[in-house]
Amino acid sequence: MSIQDSVTTTLDAATIEKLLDTRFPQIHANGRHFIEEVTPELTRVRLAADDRNIRPGGTVSGPAMFTLADFSVYVAIIGQLGESGIDAVTTNMNISFLAKPEAGDILCRVRLLRVGRKLAVAEAELTSCAAGKIVARAVATYALPAR
Amino acid sequence: MSIQDSVTTTLDAATIEKLLDTRFPQIHANGRHFIEEVTPELTRVRLAADDRNIRPGGTVSGPAMFTLADFSVYVAIIGQLGESGIDAVTTNMNISFLAKPEAGDILCRVRLLRVGRKLAVAEAELTSCAAGKIVARAVATYALPAR
Amino acid sequence: MSIQDSVTTTLDAATIEKLLDTRFPQIHANGRHFIEEVTPELTRVRLAADDRNIRPGGTVSGPAMFTLADFSVYVAIIGQLGESGIDAVTTNMNISFLAKPEAGDILCRVRLLRVGRKLAVAEAELTSCAAGKIVARAVATYALPAR
Amino acid sequence: MSIQDSVTTTLDAATIEKLLDTRFPQIHANGRHFIEEVTPELTRVRLAADDRNIRPGGTVSGPAMFTLADFSVYVAIIGQLGESGIDAVTTNMNISFLAKPEAGDILCRVRLLRVGRKLAVAEAELTSCAAGKIVARAVATYALPAR
Numbered sequence: 001m002s003i004q005d006s007v008t009t010t011l012d013a014a015t016i017e018k019l020l021d022t023r024f025p026q027i028h029a030n031g032r033h034f035i036e037e038v039t040p041e042l043t044r045v046r047l048a049a050d051d052r053n054i055r056p057g058g059t060v061s062g063p064a065m066f067t068l069a070d071f072s073v074y075v076a077i078i079g080q081l082g083e084s085g086i087d088a089v090t091t092n093m094n095i096s097f098l099a100k101p102e103a104g105d106i107l108c109r110v111r112l113l114r115v116g117r118k119l120a121v122a123e124a125e126l127t128s129c130a131a132g133k134i135v136a137r138a139v140a141t142y143a144l145p146a147r
Numbered sequence: 148m149s150i151q152d153s154v155t156t157t158l159d160a161a162t163i164e165k166l167l168d169t170r171f172p173q174i175h176a177n178g179r180h181f182i183e184e185v186t187p188e189l190t191r192v193r194l195a196a197d198d199r200n201i202r203p204g205g206t207v208s209g210p211a212m213f214t215l216a217d218f219s220v221y222v223a224i225i226g227q228l229g230e231s232g233i234d235a236v237t238t239n240m241n242i243s244f245l246a247k248p249e250a251g252d253i254l255c256r257v258r259l260l261r262v263g264r265k266l267a268v269a270e271a272e273l274t275s276c277a278a279g280k281i282v283a284r285a286v287a288t289y290a291l292p293a294r
Numbered sequence: 295m296s297i298q299d300s301v302t303t304t305l306d307a308a309t310i311e312k313l314l315d316t317r318f319p320q321i322h323a324n325g326r327h328f329i330e331e332v333t334p335e336l337t338r339v340r341l342a343a344d345d346r347n348i349r350p351g352g353t354v355s356g357p358a359m360f361t362l363a364d365f366s367v368y369v370a371i372i373g374q375l376g377e378s379g380i381d382a383v384t385t386n387m388n389i390s391f392l393a394k395p396e397a398g399d400i401l402c403r404v405r406l407l408r409v410g411r412k413l414a415v416a417e418a419e420l421t422s423c424a425a426g427k428i429v430a431r432a433v434a435t436y437a438l439p440a441r
Numbered sequence: 442m443s444i445q446d447s448v449t450t451t452l453d454a455a456t457i458e459k460l461l462d463t464r465f466p467q468i469h470a471n472g473r474h475f476i477e478e479v480t481p482e483l484t485r486v487r488l489a490a491d492d493r494n495i496r497p498g499g500t501v502s503g504p505a506m507f508t509l510a511d512f513s514v515y516v517a518i519i520g521q522l523g524e525s526g527i528d529a530v531t532t533n534m535n536i537s538f539l540a541k542p543e544a545g546d547i548l549c550r551v552r553l554l555r556v557g558r559k560l561a562v563a564e565a566e567l568t569s570c571a572a573g574k575i576v577a578r579a580v581a582t583y584a585l586p587a588r
Contacts, residue, residue, distance in 0.1 A: 026208075029199060030177070052176060061173075062217055062237050067210040090209050091560060092533055092582055094241040094388040096415050096433055098408040113431055114392040118559040118584060119532060121390050123417075123431065137407055137417065139390055139433060141533055141582065143559060238413060239386055239435055241535040243562050243580055245555040260578055261539040265412040265437060266385060268537050270564075270578065284554055284564065286537055286580060288386055288435065290412060320502075323493060324471070346470060355467075356511055356531050361504040384503050388535040 013038045016078050023086065027071055030064055035075055043076035043110040046129075049103055060101040060128075060135075069095060069124040069138040072108040077120050077142055080112060087145035088120065095138040104130035113139075120144055160185045163225050170233065177211055180218055190223035190257040193276075196250055207248040207275075207282075216242060216271040216285040219255040224267050224289055227259060234292035235267065242285040251277035260286075267291055307332045310372050317380065321365055324358055329369055337370035337404040340423075343397055354395040354422075354429075363389060363418040363432040366402040371414050371436055374406060381439035382414065389432040398424035407433075414438055454479045457519050464527065468512055471505055476516055484517035484551040487570075490544055501542040501569075501576075510536060510565040510579040513549040518561050518583055521553060528586035529561065536579040545571035554580075561585055 011019070013035045020027065020035075027033055031050035037043065045068065047053065053064035070090055078085035107127045114121045119141055126136040158166070160182045167174065167182075174180055178197035184190065192215065194200065200211035217237055225232035254274045261268045266288055273283040305313070307329045314321065314329075321327055325344035331337065339362065341347065347358035364384055372379035401421045408415045413435055420430040452460070454476045461468065461476075468474055472491035478484065486509065488494065494505035511531055519526035548568045555562045560582055567577040 023203065026199070026202070052173070055173070056170065062240075063210055063214040066213045066240070070209055089247070090244055091562075092241070092243045092535075093209075093213070094239070094433060094533075094535055096239045096407070096435065097237055098415055100236070113390070113428060121392055121431070121532075134407060137415070137433060139388065139431060141390065238415075239388075241386075241388055241580065243554070243582065245562055260537070260575060268385075268539055268578070281554060284562070284580060286535065286578060288537065317497065320493075320496070346467075349467070350464065356534075357504055357508040360507045360534070364503055383541070384538050386535070386537045387503075387507070388533070390533045391531055394530070 010040065011038065011079050011082055016075055019078070019083065019086070030067065033068065033071055038075060038079035040080070041111070043072055043079055045072040045075060045108045047106045047108070049105050054103050058103045060103065060106055062097060065097070065101070065106065065126055065136045066093065066095055068106055068108050069093070069126060069136070070140065072110045072124055073122045073140040073142065076110040076112055076122055080115055081144070084145055084147060088142045090140060091143045092141040093138055095136055097136050099133060099135045101128040101135040102130050104128060106135065118144060157187065158185065158226050158229055163222055166225070166230065166233070174218055177214065180215065182222055185222060185226035187227070188258070190219055190226055192219040192222060192255045194253045194255070196252050201250045205250045207250065207253055209244060212244070212253065212273055212283045213240065213242055215253055215255050216240070216273060216283070217287065219257045219271055220269045220287040220289065223257040223259055223269055224262070227262055228291070231292055231294060235289045237287060238290045239288040240285060242283060244283050246280060246282045248275040248282040249277050251275060253282065265291060304334060305332065305373050305376055310369055313372070313377065313380070324361065327362065327365055332369060332373035334374070335405070337366060337373055339366040339369060339402045341400045341402070343399050348397045352397045354397065354400055356391060359391070359395070359400065359420055359430045360387065360389055362400055362402050363387070363420060363430070364434065366404045366418055367416045367434040367436065370404040370406055370416055371409070374409055375438070378439055378441060382436045384434060385437045386435040387432060389430060391430050393427060393429045395422040395429040396424050398422060400429065412438060451481065452479065452520050452523055457516055460519070460524065460527070471508065474509065474512055479516060479520035481521070482552070484513055484520055486513040486516055486549045488547045488549070490546050495544045499544045501544065501547055503538060506538070506542070506547065506567055506577045507534065507536055509547055509549050510534065510567060510577070511581065513551045513565055514563045514581040514583065517551040517553055517563055518556070521556055522585070525586055525588060529583045531581060532584045533582040534579060536577055538577050540574060540576045542569040542576040543571050545569060547576065559585060
């Protein structure tokens, strides 16, 4: 798919990964984020375990979970809007930390609750792959670029 | 001040900085956090400009602002509770991004709204030092260790 | 079931309804709240359409939706903790309004995300029965009574 | 002031009160809301003590505080935008309950943090007049009508 065509098309995981690796390579500074799936119903991103996102005591840090949630919602929006979504910006994030995640990969599942003209709202659920339980929950609001 | 005494005493900025540098050196991984002031009324922490927290386009990243807000509230709680506060954990953070902060230092001012038996609630206001305007606003809830 | 037994037992919808009608009759002041289901997985409460919760233009008011979300989470906690849960208090509510709900019943589905020693966290999803779509989403934190 | 003029003018407390009494008389259904001050820096609204907003045990109800915060931010936006602000809608509210307010008047102070093209963000601080202490804190996001 050419970039020109993609503006009004839903992008798939591989295309979004390539796009963001070019434009935002620094997203992976504290642990690689793998875009595993992008469909209209679900976006799934995995944060790989990495010394830089582990805290003493062996838990994944809060900021690393915030970053994963924020990035995953961003990916979901780009998947929905196409490349124009790259100019979307977070306006609000509410994140609840539910359990200390042991060191290991964290999986984030995003569901878009609303994509309006001005705003998108999405929920993100973070699961510890090792423990198989929910460790954090977030609701994010993004301001969308004019289309 | 001995560690035994500090449990029920308000700690000052220099003491907290030393304590956290020993226990959480990785907090400075994406830019140095300077604890400038810790009083019962106000805690002030400055995030130094750093390539690792700047996004393309020259703005400070959202995760860097989240990290600053979360850390600053944590410092305020330790300032209030003494060293036992080090076991406090974030349970919820609600952060609103109000303006894109241009590259440069970010100052975070924290006010403790409530320090109860189980929970502490605080607000954090983030200002871009260069532009002199508020760039983000957060309310954080921490679960406190049993005392 | 006697009240003594109920402390460590999950209460069902009818028992909770009776309990709350005695203790908090005013919850129904702006529209009757029907407790339809209380299981460990799901709590479902329906707010009946009522002139007192309709705004001009024919939409259900924001405060009515907040009240429904808050009450439904409270019911879920009592369902889980038994009658002692009646002393739980809301410490934080984050609610996103996603669509204007047309006049009519609103259904609230609650899922408890975490019930710890001090805190419970739950999500509430509000659906307009007429339109069959999600109109609001909330995450609530409750402080739990000592057990 | 004619309605035509008011669109680009800051409205004062009395004008807004008259406007809303005509359009939204039901806001006062659970206790009278008095608009005491509307300036660019501060909006102040007082909720009068009223049996309908008091809970058993003699505290002001959470939904009454949510309603006060939401209404006060709405007043601040109308004060800033003029009559066109009447079409602003709440998209997100995050409210922390800090202390049980004893029965009595509640004062809400609103500060607009950002009024952009699409969104306004404001903080609201609720004080119990009787106890003279902060009882709740909220941050609200409103979607603004096209201007």
